[in-house]
Amino acid sequence: MISKTAKNNNNNNKEEKNYVNDRFRSTGLHRQSLPGLRIPPRYQRRPEREWSVFFFYPADFTFVCPTELQDLQNHYEAFKKISCEIYSISCDSVYVHKAWHDHSQAIGKVEFPMIGDPGQVLTRAFDVLAKNGEGSQRATFIIDPKCQVVGYEIISSNVGRDAEELLRKVEACQFVYEHGDMMCPAAWHPGDTPLVSGNDLISDI
Numbered sequence: 604m605i606s607k608t609a610k611n612n613n614n615n616n617k618e619e620k621n622y623v624n625d626r627f628r629s630t631g632l633h634r635q636s637l638p639g640l641r642i643p644p645r646y647q648r649r650p651e652r653e654w655s656v657f658f659f660y661p662a663d664f665t666f667v668c669p670t671e672l673q674d675l676q677n678h679y680e681a682f683k684k685i686s687c688e689i690y691s692i693s694c695d696s697v698y699v700h701k702a703w704h705d706h707s708q709a710i711g712k713v714e715f716p717m718i719g720d721p722g723q724v725l726t727r728a729f730d731v732l733a734k735n736g737e738g739s740q741r742a743t744f745i746i747d748p749k750c751q752v753v754g755y756e757i758i759s760s761n762v763g764r765d766a767e768e769l770l771r772k773v774e775a776c777q778f779v780y781e782h783g784d785m786m787c788p789a790a791w792h793p794g795d796t797p798l799v800s801g802n803d804l805i806s807d808i
Contacts, residue, residue, distance in 0.1 A: 653686055653688055654685070654687035654746065654747060654776075655687065655745075655746040656682070656687060656688070656689050656743065656746070656769065657690050657725075657729065657744040658672075658675065658692065658764075659691075659693070659726065659739040659740060659741065659742040659744075660672070660691065661693065661739060661741060662695060662738045663693055664703055664707075667760070667761065669707055673710070674763075675691070676714060676715070678767060678769075678770055681770055682770060685770075685773065689715040689716070690716050690718055691713075691716070692718040692720055692725055692726070693719075693720065693738065693739055694723055694737070695719055695721065696721045698719075700719055704717070726738075729742065729744060740757050741758050741760050741762070742755065742756065743756045743764060753776045753780070754772055771791075771792060774792070775791050778797065784799065785797040785798065785799055
């Protein structure tokens, strides 16, 4: 992160370099590839037991996108508490991300990794390239510690996503991951009663 107390240009330049490398470059995924996806090796490393959300959005310096990333930032601590990292991704470069971060009040608060994908490597790997071939669709992927995609969504580019609902979905996926014989009904939240499969359940619902 850039130091606010840098005393000279040399220090500023050094901090700037770290800012670009640490904030906007992600080590990303796991030591193994996602099923059916071709992920570059540099994105295949992440801590064991960590969950991930890959949050694709159309472009920097747009309209709906900053509201989404700001909403994610407002819930970022909650995601970290459940060992889930957020990776926002667009086909812009890390330098465009930095300019956006420097000039947008909403994006300036973002602390989670912002991945630059100008070569469209990840965007194509996840098959979420927009029809115009220039940017990503508005797509979300939830990935478990085994590097399995356990949830995904693609929505209209004109419709923003809700971070609180995304958090709820991750929590539900984590519960099912730990309790494979149980299910989470609609609107389930941690602490609510889960469902257990069986013939009796069919008649009870």
